[in-house]
Amino acid sequence: xxxxxxxxxxxxxxxxxxxxxxxxxxxxxxxxxxxxxxxxxxxxxxxxxxxxxxxxxxxxxxxxxxxxxxxxxxxxxxxxxxxxxxxxxxxxxxxxxxxxxxxxxxxxxxxxxxxxxxxxxxxxxxxxxxxxxxxxxxxxxxxxxxxxxxxxxxxxxxxxxxxxxxxxxxxxxxxxxxxxxxxxxxxxxxxxxxxxxxxxxxxxxxxxxxxxxxxxxxxxxxxxxxxxxxxxxxxxxxxxxxxxxxxxxxxxxxxxxxxxxxxxxxxxxxxxxxxxxxxxxxxxxxxxxxxxxxxxxxxxxxxxxxxxxxxxxxxxxxxxxxxxxxxxxxxxxxxxxxxxxxxxx
Amino acid sequence: xxxxxxxxxxxxxxxxxxxxxxxxxxxxxxxxxxxxxxxxxxxxxxxxxxxxxxxxxxxxxxxxxxxxxxxxxxxxxxxxxxxxxxxxxxxxxxxxxxxxxxxxxxxxxxxxxxxxxxxxxxxxxxxxxxxxxxxxxxxxxxxxxxxxxxxxxxxxxxxxxxxxxxxxxxxxxxxxxxxxxxxxxxxxxxxxxxxxxxxxxxxxxxxxxxxxxxxxxxxxxxxxxxxxxxxxxxxxxxxxxxxxxxxxxxxxxxxxxxxxxxxxxxxxxxxxxxxxxxxxxxxxxxxxxxxxxxxxxxxxxxxxxxxxxxxxxxxxxxxxxxxxxxxxxxxxxxxxxxxxxxxxxxxxxxxxxxxxxxxxxxxxxxxxxxxxxxxxxxxxxxxxxxxxxxxxxxxxxxxxxxxxxxxxxxxxxxxxxxxxxxxxxxxxxxxxxxxxxxxxxxxxxxxxxxxxxxxxxxxxxxxxxxxxxxxxxxxxxxxxxxxxxxxxxxxxxxxxxxxxxxxxxxxxxxxxxxxxxxxxxxxxxxxxxxxxxxxxxxxx
Numbered sequence: 060x061x062x063x064x065x066x067x068x069x070x071x072x073x074x075x076x077x078x079x080x081x082x083x084x085x086x087x088x089x090x091x092x093x094x095x096x097x098x099x100x101x102x103x104x105x106x107x108x109x110x111x112x113x114x115x116x117x118x119x120x121x122x123x124x125x126x127x128x129x130x131x132x133x134x135x136x137x138x139x140x141x142x143x144x145x146x147x148x149x150x151x152x153x154x155x156x157x158x159x160x161x162x163x164x165x166x167x168x169x170x171x172x173x174x175x176x177x178x179x180x181x182x183x184x185x186x187x188x189x190x191x192x193x194x195x196x197x198x199x200x201x202x203x204x205x206x207x208x209x210x211x212x213x214x215x216x217x218x219x220x221x222x223x224x225x226x227x228x229x230x231x232x233x234x235x236x237x238x239x240x241x242x243x244x245x246x247x248x249x250x251x252x253x254x255x256x257x258x259x260x261x262x263x264x265x266x267x268x269x270x271x272x273x274x275x276x277x278x279x280x281x282x283x284x285x286x287x288x289x290x291x292x293x294x295x296x297x298x299x300x301x302x303x304x305x306x307x308x309x310x311x312x313x314x315x316x317x318x319x320x321x322x323x324x325x326x327x328x329x330x331x332x333x334x335x336x337x338x339x340x341x342x343x344x345x346x347x348x349x350x351x352x353x354x355x356x357x358x359x360x361x362x363x364x365x366x367x368x369x370x371x372x373x374x375x376x377x378x379x380x381x382x383x384x385x386x387x388x389x390x391x392x393x394x395x396x397x398x399x400x401x402x403x404x
Numbered sequence: 405x406x407x408x409x410x411x412x413x414x415x416x417x418x419x420x421x422x423x424x425x426x427x428x429x430x431x432x433x434x435x436x437x438x439x440x441x442x443x444x445x446x447x448x449x450x451x452x453x454x455x456x457x458x459x460x461x462x463x464x465x466x467x468x469x470x471x472x473x474x475x476x477x478x479x480x481x482x483x484x485x486x487x488x489x490x491x492x493x494x495x496x497x498x499x500x501x502x503x504x505x506x507x508x509x510x511x512x513x514x515x516x517x518x519x520x521x522x523x524x525x526x527x528x529x530x531x532x533x534x535x536x537x538x539x540x541x542x543x544x545x546x547x548x549x550x551x552x553x554x555x556x557x558x559x560x561x562x563x564x565x566x567x568x569x570x571x572x573x574x575x576x577x578x579x580x581x582x583x584x585x586x587x588x589x590x591x592x593x594x595x596x597x598x599x600x601x602x603x604x605x606x607x608x609x610x611x612x613x614x615x616x617x618x619x620x621x622x623x624x625x626x627x628x629x630x631x632x633x634x635x636x637x638x639x640x641x642x643x644x645x646x647x648x649x650x651x652x653x654x655x656x657x658x659x660x661x662x663x664x665x666x667x668x669x670x671x672x673x674x675x676x677x678x679x680x681x682x683x684x685x686x687x688x689x690x691x692x693x694x695x696x697x698x699x700x701x702x703x704x705x706x707x708x709x710x711x712x713x714x715x716x717x718x719x720x721x722x723x724x725x726x727x728x729x730x731x732x733x734x735x736x737x738x739x740x741x742x743x744x745x746x747x748x749x750x751x752x753x754x755x756x757x758x759x760x761x762x763x764x765x766x767x768x769x770x771x772x773x774x775x776x777x778x779x780x781x782x783x784x785x786x787x788x789x790x791x792x793x794x795x796x797x798x799x800x801x802x803x804x805x806x807x808x809x810x811x812x813x814x815x816x817x818x819x820x821x822x823x824x825x826x827x828x829x830x831x832x833x834x835x836x837x838x839x840x841x842x843x844x845x846x847x848x849x850x851x852x853x854x855x856x857x858x859x860x861x862x863x864x865x866x867x868x869x870x871x872x873x874x875x876x877x878x879x880x881x882x883x884x885x886x887x888x889x890x891x892x893x894x895x896x897x898x899x900x901x902x903x904x905x906x907x908x909x910x911x912x913x914x915x916x917x918x919x920x921x922x923x924x925x926x927x928x929x930x931x932x933x934x935x936x937x938x939x940x941x942x943x944x
Contacts, residue, residue, distance in 0.1 A: 201475075202469070202475065202493055323840055323841060325483070326841055328837070329840075332419075333419070344496070365478070365482070372475070
């Protein structure tokens with residue numbers, strides 16, 4: 060246990076590697092931050108220097124500011140920081156999202172960040188990285204969460220959109236603006252109708268297009284284009300726009316949310332939605348167990364989410380040395396995520 | 405089962421009344437009378453009683469999905485719905501997809517061939533049967549099955565809406581349909597056809613009339629009652645009794661007593677049911693069952709009444725120690741004729757006439773307020789409610805008919821202001837239903853010296869936005885956990901409103917309050933300034 064606590068440990072500012080003197084996804088200002096991905100609870104502003112994957116760099120820049128000092132490292136490439144070997148590997152969470160592999164004196168720790176194993180046409184596929192210690196998220200670490208193949212979800216979404224189109228309703232699909240929105244865009248069938256996006260989604264689309272991902276043609280839905288979406292078309296928007304005047308200008312709508320939380324009826328009914336589609340960019344229960352097994356790690360640190368259940372299961376059933384790392388991801392959601400503190404899926 | 409499962413999820417998917425009505429109508433018109441009858445039975449909230457034990461159901465699910473009890477408990481805390489939790493866990497294992505889900509039987513056949521025979525079987529055999537059903541069902545159907553056998557079937561359609569859909573199909577007034585469906589409606593094809601053709605004769609069946617319900621009257625300080633409600637003389641003012649609303653159907657040979665929840669009360673209140681009054685023909689009264697103090701001739705507290713109604717067996721002893729009366733305030737049927745369409749004033753006149761000839765100490769006529777002095781006098785009377793041991797006043801428009809359900813503008817309940825105290829949030833638990841996964845069930849404490857003692861739980865009163873932000877606060881201010889309960893930093897103060905307070909040996913604080921709810925979040929108050937036990941005890 061001692062080595063697991065020394066290579067990567069928890070500090071007030073975030074996950075910390077003492078030997079390399081750097082932090083991973085810290086939530087308080089530090090000198091050197093290694094960032095797994097661009098969601099705002101992982102990529103926070105005010106760090107002196109950032110290191111992230113090359114393909115995720117434009118998105119991280121979008122989050123932490125134009126003037127921030129950010130360097131990129133290609134997936135699989137290694138770098139020595141104060142004698143500690145560091146490399147980034149795809150996490151399958153969103154474009155450029157990474158697991159960070161840290162090796163020191165023959166001991167390997169992989170910080171998974173947010174990840175998923177399911178197919179995703181909008182980002183690099185998860186890579187299983189063997190290690191001694193694996194630090195996993197636990198956002199959906201309960202066995203009730205078991206994802207369907209994404210194609211069948213897209214089929215349902217397109218079917219719902221088609222029905223709305225016939226009924227003369229605008230389809231509004233609430234999705235997290237970075238990652239989920241682009242994944243959904245890549246699954247929509249543009250032959251059904253026009254696709255509109257909220258500004259918050261649009262900001263990130265250009266980075267996906269630049270990286271060559273198949274985002275279909277979209278229109279920014281606004282006051283100027285509202286006629287194109289009244290009683291028709293689909294609009295992808297962040298959940299915080301529900302009940303907003305911005306949304307009301309498009310007239311009669313059918314509203315749906317796409318998120319892993321939609322598994323549970325209560326979370327859908329609470330939001331007063333017409334539909335909930337279950338699609339997550341986080342790993343489900345079986346996925347976590349598969350990932351843990353794949354890495355061969357003996358030590359498993361569990362961060363944000365349903366850590367209790369996962370830790371107990373890993374100890375009792377899988378015979379792992381598992382423990383909770385009480386990180387602040389999600390708990391102190393910043394500005395734009397305030398409304399959907401739990402919706403970063 | 406497929407059609408019924410689809411009905412459930414289609415209803416669940418929309419929150420628009422118009423769509424729900426259309427979905428219900430389409431379903432009733434497309435299935436057999438037998439299936440429609442059973443669907444109606446479940447949608448109205450009736451349940452198959454004593455089918456299987458919930459603890460058994462959990463065990464079978466645990467066997468099926470291979471997860472231990474603690475994991476099922478953890479998942480349940482998160483989902484907030486047992487039927488749903490078990491369906492999700494079993495599906496994660498069986499992976500039965502929508503297309504592979506093969507249960508062809510219609511609802512009625514399914515209930516009679518698969519569910520009702522479970523009754524009385526040994527739990528092992530029951531388990532095998534349920535597990536084999538689960539293995540043939542996708543998550544959605546498994547969920548509906550679990551709902552049918554655990555009861556508590558709620559799908560966001562009110563009984564009123566179901567009645568409206570049926571009334572449209574039968575082309576009758578919803579009030580007529582509502583009346584036909586009162587009481588214990590037996591689900592059968594024949595009864596369903598009778599409903600639609602209007603054959604079910606109302607008067608012979610002893611069914612209660614739908615209750616007329618009042619809206620709470622909420623007036624701001626600056627508002628004037630005369631501008632809001634017109635002349636006081638247009639209204640009939642009565643005390644609002646603190647008992648159990650009930651309807652008394654009096655026929656020549658029997659008395660039938662129905663609660664507002666449509667439960668027969670005859671067994672619990674035999675002394676009222678056995679009174680057969682000397683009167684001409686049948687009549688139906690609306691009123692309140694109250695615990696009564698015959699010595700001082702005043703009403704006793706609701707908790708006294710509860711003591712009595714909570715018993716399974718009504719002994720002579722309890723009849724003696726908690727005597728009951730029926731306080732009548734409206735007349736719905738007179739001499740076998742439905743008089744609900746007459747005005748409130750006219751019904752009152754007839755009610756008084758009827759009571760002039762009734763002689764039983766167990767039947768009382770609720771007084772109306774003398775209107776000398778207008779609204780000012782009425783408002784003053786309301787302030788005396790607590791000393792008169794009533795909840796406030798009822799305002800009934802003199803020219804209004806006896807309505808069905810809750811209609812704005814004809815009946816108002818004007819309750820006395822609740823008591824309020826400022827209390828500190830100490831424990832939180834995740835809620836159920838639409839509050840699943842959110843910390844929405846709270847325990848509040850007040851000061852006893854320099855320690856905080858828990859004094860009530862409250863579940864409602866916050867807006868969704870407030871609840872969300874309290875939820876987030878709880879997640880990052882948890883001190884310790886005991887199963888599903890989080891102990892939090894005693895920092896947040898809320899104003900708690902409640903109706904009454906009484907001594908209680910069952911509560912740590914020594915007091916119990918009635919209907920506690922959150923009035924507002926006192927963001928301006930630090931925990932040290934919350935109220936004390938002494939200040940609450942002073943209300944006793």
